[in-house]
Amino acid sequence: MENNIRIETPVTDEEIRKLKAGDNVLITGVIYTARDAAHKRLIELINRGEKLPIDPKGQIIYYVGPAPAKPGYVVGPAGPTTSYRMDSYTPPLLELGLKGMIGKGLRSKEVINAMKEHGAVYFGAVGGAAALISKSIKKAEVVCYEDLGAEAIHRFYVEDFPAIVVIDSYGNNLYESEPPKYRIQ
Amino acid sequence: MREVNAKVIQQTVKELFLEANYVIGKDILDKLRQQYETEESPIGKSVLNQIIKNDEIAAEEKIALCQDTGMAVVFIELGQEVAVVGGDFNDAINQGVKQAYTKGYLRKSVVNDPLFDRVNTKYNIPAITHITIVPGDKITINVTAKGFGSENMSRIKMLKPADGIQGVKDFIVKTAVEAGPNPCPPIILGVGIGGTMEMAAILAKKATTRSVGEHNSDVRYARLEDEILNEINKSGIGPAGLGGRTTALSVNIEYFPTHIAGLPVAVNICCHAARHAQRVI
Numbered sequence: 001m002e003n004n005i006r007i008e009t010p011v012t013d014e015e016i017r018k019l020k021a022g023d024n025v026l027i028t029g030v031i032y033t034a035r036d037a038a039h040k041r042l043i044e045l046i047n048r049g050e051k052l053p054i055d056p057k058g059q060i061i062y063y064v065g066p067a068p069a070k071p072g073y074v075v076g077p078a079g080p081t082t083s084y085r086m087d088s089y090t091p092p093l094l095e096l097g098l099k100g101m102i103g104k105g106l107r108s109k110e111v112i113n114a115m116k117e118h119g120a121v122y123f124g125a126v127g128g129a130a131a132l133i134s135k136s137i138k139k140a141e142v143v144c145y146e147d148l149g150a151e152a153i154h155r156f157y158v159e160d161f162p163a164i165v166v167i168d169s170y171g172n173n174l175y176e177s178e179p180p181k182y183r184i185q
Numbered sequence: 186m187r188e189v190n191a192k193v194i195q196q197t198v199k200e201l202f203l204e205a206n207y208v209i210g211k212d213i214l215d216k217l218r219q220q221y222e223t224e225e226s227p228i229g230k231s232v233l234n235q236i237i238k239n240d241e242i243a244a245e246e247k248i249a250l251c252q253d254t255g256m257a258v259v260f261i262e263l264g265q266e267v268a269v270v271g272g273d274f275n276d277a278i279n280q281g282v283k284q285a286y287t288k289g290y291l292r293k294s295v296v297n298d299p300l301f302d303r304v305n306t307k308y309n310i311p312a313i314t315h316i317t318i319v320p321g322d323k324i325t326i327n328v329t330a331k332g333f334g335s336e337n338m339s340r341i342k343m344l345k346p347a348d349g350i351q352g353v354k355d356f357i358v359k360t361a362v363e364a365g366p367n368p369c370p371p372i373i374l375g376v377g378i379g380g381t382m383e384m385a386a387i388l389a390k391k392a393t394t395r396s397v398g399e400h401n402s403d404v405r406y407a408r409l410e411d412e413i414l415n416e417i418n419k420s421g422i423g424p425a426g427l428g429g430r431t432t433a434l435s436v437n438i439e440y441f442p443t444h445i446a447g448l449p450v451a452v453n454i455c456c457h458a459a460r461h462a463q464r465v466i
């Protein structure tokens with residue numbers, strides 16, 4: 001992982017537009033967690049025209065439901081969950097200025113189109129590298145939806161969180177461009 | 186009759202789930218290291234490196250190697266000369282799971298009702314238990330903590346006998362390739378061929394707990410395992426689906442007699458975090 005690009009949250013449009021699929025990124029700053037159940041609640045609020053518990057503008061959402069923290073640990077193991085389950089909830093958040101998502105696995109056309117339109121990036125973290133990733137999380141607190149347990153929205157303060165730009169804001173997609181290079185017919 | 190106390194079963198189940206969630210099998214780690222050496226894709230290499238480091242940290246610090254610590258699946262081979270005393274057998278298993286997940290800082294991911302309530306049961310129970318009665322006076326307990334990123338990409342198909350070997354191969358390869366990056370490749374495929382629909386699925390799950398590098402004892406199935414593994418690794422999906430030669434670590438096939446009219450095939454995908462542990466009591 002040479003040539004790391006460092007970014008700090010909140011991120012600007014300009015910074016996001018500079019990132020290209022394949023870039024290795026180290027993220028520092030506040031990021032928010034949300035999975036299926038939390039997304040569902042956020043979208044219900046948006047649909048009712050109510051205020052959200054977090055302002056997505058310039059922010060990055062990490063799709064994760066951490067394991068409980070052992071005593072002496074800030075957070076438990078916290079690797080990415082599969083992103084497609086959040087696809088139907090994602091475009092309205094991008095419309096509100098969400099700039100990045102961290103997860104694993106494929107995204108829908110609708111999500112990618114909304115990312116291009118509003119300028120956002122999809123980062124991949126390594127699925128199953130939860131213990132390693134948790135080392136870059138320096139602070140963790142629940143923001144809301146505590147009743148959802150691991151699925152509550154958390155605010156993480158991260159330092160040099162390792163991620164790779166899988167889909168950039170122009171729609172370039174590593175899941176499409178990389179495997180063919182290694183395919184044997 | 187040999188008497189085994191339910192408390193011993195409970196304690197064993199607890200210890201096995203802790204071990205499985207903290208320490209990846211040596212067979213898997215060795216294979217990951219070997220693949221790291223040969224992987225051609227730079228991104229793929231970096232992903233494998235992260236996975237290896239992760240598994241080393243988890244084992245050393247005794248923390249879960251993946252945050253999805255799975256649904257608890259327990260395979261029991263119960264010797265018919267064993268009498269379980271001092272408590273309810275199924276309770277002992279569930280209590281063992283509950284203790285492992287609460288005391289071991291593992292994530293509780295089970296909901297009470299799949300469709301309507303979806304309320305977390307808080308203790309990662311009930312476990313899913315498969316019991317087989319066997320000769321002898323021992324109990325073999327084989328547990329696996331099954332993550333759902335890979336479980337969700339699993340498939341079952343009732344093929345026709347005429348589909349034959351090629352039909353079976355095509356279905357297995359297609360399942361792995363269509364899963365793409367979602368099940369956290371490199372993956373391990375558990376395959377069950379034959380029996381009835383549920384039997385094929387149970388065989389497939391059991392096959393995910395076989396050691397990487399171990400083959401089916403029938404050479405024809407062993408050859409098929411190698412051929413399918415090769416085929417999947419030609420796909421280029423690679424580690425984390427970001428391109429490379431390492432898409433699958435192992436294809437493990439188990440088979441069972443079936444009906445004259447049928448050829449059931451179940452493919453249970455398991456991620457590189459294939460967490461299982463076994464003990465005989």
Ligand code: SF4
Nearest residue numbers: 128251332334369456
């Ligand atoms: S598929 Fe496996 S490695 Fe990936 S997040 Fe789920 S349990 Fe972890």
